[in-house]
Amino acid sequence: MTALRLGVIGCGAVTERYHLPALLASADVRVMAFADPALERARALAGRVEGAVALADPDAMRGQVDAVLIAAPNAVHERLATPLLAGGIHVLVEKPMARTAAECDRMLAAAAAGKAVLAVGHDFRHFPVARFARQLFASGMLGPLRRVDVRQSAGGRWPYASAAALSREAGGGVLLDFGVHLLDLLGWWLGELRPLRYRDDAMGGIETECDLELVLGPAVPVRLELSRSRRLRDTAIVEGSNGTVEIGVFEPVLVRLTPAGGTAASVGGVPDAEFERAPLVTVFGRQLADFVAAIRGTGRPSVTGEEGRRVVALAEACYAMREPLRMPWDYPEAYAAVGRTAP
Numbered sequence: 001m002t003a004l005r006l007g008v009i010g011c012g013a014v015t016e017r018y019h020l021p022a023l024l025a026s027a028d029v030r031v032m033a034f035a036d037p038a039l040e041r042a043r044a045l046a047g048r049v050e051g052a053v054a055l056a057d058p059d060a061m062r063g064q065v066d067a068v069l070i071a072a073p074n075a076v077h078e079r080l081a082t083p084l085l086a087g088g089i090h091v092l093v094e095k096p097m098a099r100t101a102a103e104c105d106r107m108l109a110a111a112a113a114g115k116a117v118l119a120v121g122h123d124f125r126h127f128p129v130a131r132f133a134r135q136l137f138a139s140g141m142l143g144p145l146r147r148v149d150v151r152q153s154a155g156g157r158w159p160y161a162s163a164a165a166l167s168r169e170a171g172g173g174v175l176l177d178f179g180v181h182l183l184d185l186l187g188w189w190l191g192e193l194r195p196l197r198y199r200d201d202a203m204g205g206i207e208t209e210c211d212l213e214l215v216l217g218p219a220v221p222v223r224l225e226l227s228r229s230r231r232l233r234d235t236a237i238v239e240g241s242n243g244t245v246e247i248g249v250f251e252p253v254l255v256r257l258t259p260a261g262g263t264a265a266s267v268g269g270v271p272d273a274e275f276e277r278a279p280l281v282t283v284f285g286r287q288l289a290d291f292v293a294a295i296r297g298t299g300r301p302s303v304t305g306e307e308g309r310r311v312v313a314l315a316e317a318c319y320a321m322r323e324p325l326r327m328p329w330d331y332p333e334a335y336a337a338v339g340r341t342a343p
Contacts, residue, residue: 003030007065010072011041022285078103085110090117097308104309119301120308128270142240148222150236154178155228173206198318199325
């Protein structure tokens with residue numbers, strides 16, 4: 001088949017390190033243009049792709065591309081994607097899909113009007129352990145679930161070309177910018193989640209620490225703790241009546257099974273030679289292949305716009321019930337300074 005003409009909007013570190021190698025390795029796409037307000041970033045990446053041009057204004061891509069990858073800050077996802085989708089250009093947008101459910105709704109409406117594919121880059125679904133976990137939970141091996149406990153650190157792992165990605169203006173702190181990965185995986189693995197309580201340390205800025213209490217189904221308690229400043233356990237523990245599984249999708253890569261009343265047995269990772277050679281390039285390559293397949297009509301993307309919206313709506317519901325998160329090193333005067341009461 002003829003390669004799809006593809007444009008890239010947002011030329012930061014993630015595009016350079018992970019998306020670009022996947023794009024260059026794919027015979028399914030031909031990269032036509034890179035766009036970024038920092039034109040030197042666009043020029044640096046365009047110089048690595050024969051025939052590609054660098055643009056400061058992504059609107060100049062119209063008529064030149066069939067599909068677009070949006071890897072720009074969260075705050076501009078909806079503004080960039082909506083006119084493209086309405087014009088029939090397919091879009092793969094980095095997570096989170098947008099900042100609010102209302103922004104997601106406008107993107108979905110534009111995709112429907114333009115008959116365009118809208119896919120969301122929740123790339124954690126393409127990790128081998130994440131796929132194994134989905135099969136495990138679907139099998140019912142654990143029996144009725146009793147509790148879920150997730151602790152994940154998110155600091156110092158992901159590359160940034162600019163500190164602007166961590167600013168309030170970029171859209172969202174650790175929950176919306178990283179926690180959506182975990183919310184997406186939990187929903188994909190286990191089903192619909194409902195928030196009960198949410199606390200973070202935003203205090204007028206963006207959060208670097210947050211603690212979520214949710215419920216799965218009618219009564220299964222779910223706890224999710226996220227941190228950009230501390231190293232946590234970095235695993236998900238799911239307990240059922242027949243046993244418990246501990247899963248590390250990213251670092252550590254881990255599957256540990258414990259039968260009820262038995263001894264823990266580490267299964268380790270999930271064999272995948274391609275992933276083991278180049279983990280993140282493989283994940284982004286598989287995500288790209290999935291997007292192309294959806295455009296060519298062989299199925300829906302792994303993460304549809306509707307699924308991306310569901311995760312954003314869940315994060316938005318958490319923000320709406322925000323309480324201050326009291327840390328062991330806090331003192332009451334810190335809360336008084338911003339007009340709040342210490343919990």
